[in-house]
Amino acid sequence: MHKIDMALVEMTMDVMKYVIDRLSNTKHKIGKPKKEAELKALVGETITEQGIGGEEAFKLWREHLTKFNVPIDHPRHLAFVPASPTRAAVMFDLVTSASSIHGAYWMEGAGGIFCENEAMRWIVSLTGLPEGAFGVFTSGGTAANLSSIVTAREYWRSLNERNTVEKGLIITSIGAHSSIKAMAKVADIDVLLVDTEDRLEKAALQKTIDDLTIQQRQRLFAIVATGGTTNAGIIDDLEGIAEVCDKEKLWFHVDAAYGGGALVADSVRHLFKGIEQADSITIDPHKWMFSPYDCGAVIYKNPDLAKKAHSQQGSYLDIFKDEGAHGFNPTDYQIQLTRRVRGLPLWFSLATHGTDKYKEAVERGIELALIAGRMIDTKTHVELVRKPSLSCVLYRRKGWHAEDYKHWTYENHKKGFALVTPTKWKTGATFETVSRFCFINPDTTESDIEAILDSMA
Ligand SMILES: *Cc1c(COP(=O)(O)O)cnc(C)c1O
Numbered sequence: 001m002h003k004i005d006m007a008l009v010e011m012t013m014d015v016m017k018y019v020i021d022r023l024s025n026t027k028h029k030i031g032k033p034k035k036e037a038e039l040k041a042l043v044g045e046t047i048t049e050q051g052i053g054g055e056e057a058f059k060l061w062r063e064h065l066t067k068f069n070v071p072i073d074h075p076r077h078l079a080f081v082p083a084s085p086t087r088a089a090v091m092f093d094l095v096t097s098a099s100s101i102h103g104a105y106w107m108e109g110a111g112g113i114f115c116e117n118e119a120m121r122w123i124v125s126l127t128g129l130p131e132g133a134f135g136v137f138t139s140g141g142t143a144a145n146l147s148s149i150v151t152a153r154e155y156w157r158s159l160n161e162r163n164t165v166e167k168g169l170i171i172t173s174i175g176a177h178s179s180i181k182a183m184a185k186v187a188d189i190d191v192l193l194v195d196t197e198d199r200l201e202k203a204a205l206q207k208t209i210d211d212l213t214i215q216q217r218q219r220l221f222a223i224v225a226t227g228g229t230t231n232a233g234i235i236d237d238l239e240g241i242a243e244v245c246d247k248e249k250l251w252f253h254v255d256a257a258y259g260g261g262a263l264v265a266d267s268v269r270h271l272f273k274g275i276e277q278a279d280s281i282t283i284d285p286h287k288w289m290f291s292p293y294d295c296g297a298v299i300y301k302n303p304d305l306a307k308k309a310h311s312q313q314g315s316y317l318d319i320f321k322d323e324g325a326h327g328f329n330p331t332d333y334q335i336q337l338t339r340r341v342r343g344l345p346l347w348f349s350l351a352t353h354g355t356d357k358y359k360e361a362v363e364r365g366i367e368l369a370l371i372a373g374r375m376i377d378t379k380t381h382v383e384l385v386r387k388p389s390l391s392c393v394l395y396r397r398k399g400w401h402a403e404d405y406k407h408w409t410y411e412n413h414k415k416g417f418a419l420v421t422p423t424k425w426k427t428g429a430t431f432e433t434v435s436r437f438c439f440i441n442p443d444t445t446e447s448d449i450e451a452i453l454d455s456m457a
Pocket residue numbers: 081139140141142143145176177179226228229230255256257258259284296
């Protein structure tokens with residue numbers, strides 16, 4: 001099962017070329033799903049006692065199954081937060097897999113972890129966090145948020161005997177990503193939401209804290225601000241929130257899973273002022289740093305606190321912590337033990353292209369959002385819901401209801417033309433269904449945007 005099969009390597013390259021040429025090219029269609037039974041009917045039984053053979057399995061993948069995936073980097077995939085991994089990163093993802101590196105401990109993965117750390121040093125430098133701050137790559141923003149919330153909670157519990165028996169409480173806003181609530185559930189922490197989808201400001205946060213009961217205030221240990229909301233690209237008042245956290249002695253976490261890539265962009269960097277005071281930050285390189293899935297990152301001002309929370313103990317692990325094996329052990333700073341060196345593709349791509357190219361590519365996403373905003377202003381059938389922020393654009397098709405947006409989304413997807421999905425925007429007490437663009441891929445063109453808007457006319 002493990003002999004080197006050059007035919008298989010060649011087949012892989014063949015499929016790679018095919019996939020990269022075909023699926024990321026706008027001339028080709030965005031894939032759409034089929035029901036499981038339909039896929040089964042197409043390819044038949046693939047897992048059998050004797051195996052169907054690599055050639056046959058590849059054929060089924062290439063001729064059928066690959067078509068039922070949406071290439072996340074298609075230039076007209078503007079839904080959710082798309083991705084756009086560089087070709088250098090994609091290629092090195094194959095090398096990463098083929099190298100069979102255990103990325104938990106320096107003793108086994110020093111070469112790979114060294115490269116990850118080089119890339120991490122650049123990411124940390126973008127945040128402006130003080131000397132000593134550092135981070136690790138995680139499976140994504142969700143795992144990064146969980147790792148930092150648990151670190152914050154364990155630190156809080158270490159401060160005071162009473163905290164060890166209290167259920168913790170955190171405050172964030174309704175603009176925060178769904179993973180904050182989901183991860184608080186995993187960690188058994190209560191979440192209080194400030195009711196604003198717009199920028200969470202210092203005053204609103206301070207008022208929320210002042211309104212807590214004494215019991216709630218005792219349980220409060222962290223504030224989660226968002227550095228680029230997923231829905232609208234809004235950056236909370238990080239500087240003001242940092243002041244409140246400092247005054248109230250609260251952990252300050254910034255979830256910049258989507259927006260963090262924009263730290264490299266001179267045109268918007270000032271909006272993140274205050275992030276350099278965070279205790280922890282989440283950034284997803286698989287969103288706006290052009291890495292393949294899956295690659296998130298969690299960064300701590302004081303990594304030792306994360307180590308106290310996450311370092312796993314076991315007699316079989318002692319050797320890893322021995323002086324003789326000493327070095328940076330990524331497992332100590334997040335929830336996962338065995339891990340792939342998922343920061344390696346980013347390292348290779350950064351080394352290949354240089355960080356200026358990243359700046360240009362992120363600026364292009366921001367520019368595309370501004371271009372889309374101007375285009376929407378000039379067309380009579382659509383209007384902006386709010387000004388574009390980072391690379392997100394919320395707009396409405398005049399006269400449309402929720403059903404119309406849904407129908408339009410399905411029609412475009414069915415045609416293989418575009419994937420643009422509806423969202424909701426809250427003003428006052430009402431949620432309005434609207435349309436949304438999120439730009440990541442710098443190869444999206446103005447005519448792509450125009451064509452999508454015109455399909456709403
Ligand atoms: C995408 C996102 C997450 C979740 O990240 P995953 O990588 O999908 O786990 C968390 N927070 C924000 C702000 C996001 O945009």
